[in-house]
Amino acid sequence: MEKRATxxxxxxxxALVAPQLLLVFVFFYWPSGEALYWAFTLEPPFGGSNQWVGFLNFSTVFSDAKYWASVRVSLIFALVATVLSLAIAVLLALFVDRRLPGHQVYKFTYFLPYALAAPAVGLAFRFIFAPDAGFVSAINRAFPDLWNPALDGVDALALIIMAQAWKMAGYNFVFFLAALQSIPRTLVEAGAMDGASVLRRMRDIQLPLIAPTLFFLIVINITDSFVDSFGIVDITTGGGPARATDLMVYKIYSDGFQGKDYSLAAAQSIVLMLLVVALTFVQFRFVERRIHYT
Incomplete structure (x- = not known):
């Protein structure tokens, strides 16, 4: 019998565990408890203690057409940004895994976007894709008003999707590359000896074997799209134009800190948390069944 360490x-x-537990309590459980309290109470307009209102805040949220528009935009943003980021990352990882000349430099370069904070990414994309500067201005001169995120909601949504996908591509690249390098080289070499082309070996050998990593990254990317996209939206579009990029996480901020309706914002934060939990449950309950671990 194996002896367990004690x-x-x-x-x-x-004493060693206490600092970490204190941080988790102060920055996670305490704010969550406060949000839950505010979601079921209402602050009087002229001050005083909060009044218990039950599910009134939630019914107000669900009856708001602007909120449902925010949910729709958030779902589109999360799905498109996740697919785009994963596609870019897996292609980069597949080519770097072939050990082409300079692959060591590529490993470091491709990870750099994830090292940047979301507001920095948003600021960079705001200037790079400004309609009146850079290469985009040349395109707009040839095709007037083809690209203008300040006025066109579709352009604004595409801008924040590209920024989110670019930011997460480096993170996904590291995991995909690690998964590809864990595949025995004998399998890939056997496929090459059988006459399979590079693309055929990628499709039939490498991609199926990294399916568990792909599933993990789908969960991480969708969650990040819902909860960590505030910095990109705030710096790049500010939720506009005409609420075209008013994601759920940004609407919580605008209603709570700009509109001073903390109870309504708290209710929205609870709904967002439950939505992320539900999406994660669906992925583990139905998508993971199609994943084969080797």
């Missing part, structure tokens, strides 16, 4: 000094163990 830690006899419980006080030392508690």
């Amino acid at each position: 830690f006899s000094n419980l006080w030392l163990a508690a």
Whole structure:
């Protein structure tokens, strides 16, 4: 029987774990509890203690057409950005895995976008794709008003999708490359000896074997699209034009900190949390069944 390791000094163990537990409580559980309290209460307009209103805030949220528009935009943003980011990352990883000349430099370069903060990414894309500057201005001179995120909602949504996909591509690239390098070289070499082309080996050997990594990254990317896209939206479009990029996470900010309706914003944050949990459950319940772990 294998002997299990034990830690006899419980006080030392508690002292080592306590700082991490304190951080988790202060920055996660405490704010979550406060949001739950505000979601079921209402602050009087002239001050005083909060009044218990039950599900009134939630019914107000669900009866708001602007909120449902925000949900629709958020779903489109999350799905398109996830697919685009994963497609770019897997292509980069497949080519780097072939050990082409300079592949060591590519490994470092492709990861750099994820090292940037979301507001920095949003600021960069705002200037790069400005309709009156850079290469986009040349395109607009040839085709007037072809691209203008400040006035066209479709252009604005495409802009934040590209920024989100670019930011997450580096993160996805690292995982895809690690998964590809864990595949035994003998399998790929056997396919080459059988006459399979490079694209055929990628499609029939490498991609099926990295399916567990792909599933993990789908969950991570969708979750990140819902909860960590505020910086990109705030710097790039500010939720506009005409609420075309008013994602759920940004609407929470605008209603709570700009509209000063903390109870309504808290209710929206609870709904967003439940939506992310539901999407994750669906992915694990139905999508994971199609994944074969080797």
